Amino acid sequence: MDNPHYKISQHIYTEYRVDGRRVVWDASNVRHIERDHPERGIVQPEVEEALNDPQRIESAENRHGVSYHTVVGMTVKGRLLVVVWVDHAAGRFPVHARQAGRRAARRYYG
Secondary structure, three states: OOOOEEEEOOEEEEEOOOOOOOEOOOHHHHHHHHHOOHHHOOOHHHHHHHHOOOOOEEEEEEEOOEEEEEEEEEOOOOOEEEEEEEEEOOEEEEEEEEEOOHHHHHHHHO
16 A cells, blocks of 8 residues: 555554564463463464564554554464554553454565
């Protein structure tokens, strides 16, 4: 897409420079990502690998004054993940992670 700014159903999406700050974990995001969704089989190290993938694609969506950053990135074992994080004073705070679907994979391999 040539235009880095586009609007979809009341949400603003913008292309975003990749963020290299540290990944912030606490009991709540570990529980949500690893334990609340065991069927996904995603663990902390994989989330960090995807967030730090040098080829990752990162975008941001502003919803109700909060910027949700979405990263499509590869793990060391070749698993393509979609990770959503929010800004935290100490770095990037992951709030969601899942296996990338076809659309995200096409975008990544594009």
